[in-house]
Amino acid sequence: MGKECPRCGRIRLKEPIETNSISSEDKKTYICSDCGINETRILFYLAKSMDEKIPDDQKEMSKKFREMLGLV
Numbered sequence: 774m775g776k777e778c779p780r781c782g783r784i785r786l787k788e789p790i791e792t793n794s795i796s797s798e799d800k801k802t803y804i805c806s807d808c809g810i811n812e813t814r815i816l817f818y819l820a821k822s823m824d825e826k827i828p829d830d831q832k833e834m835s836k837k838f839r840e841m842l843g844l845v
């Protein structure tokens with residue numbers, strides 16, 4: 774039995790651990806595929822948003838993601 778997803782705490786991660794999604798936040802935390810999809814969606818939204826609409830704690834993540842998408 775795998776351990777619980779650290780993001781939602783509901784879904785258990787698959788074994789082996791490498792078959793799960795990896796968090797775009799730190800690039801090393803494994804999360805379930807549902808969370809992986811959600812995270813991508815949120816990050817994409819953040820990347821398209823104007824900076825002033827983004828909460829302070831998410832600005833850094835948004836900036837990184839925009840760089841990844843080549844939007845900067």
Ligand SMILES: [Zn+2]
Nearest residue numbers: 778781805808
């Ligand atoms: Zn999850």
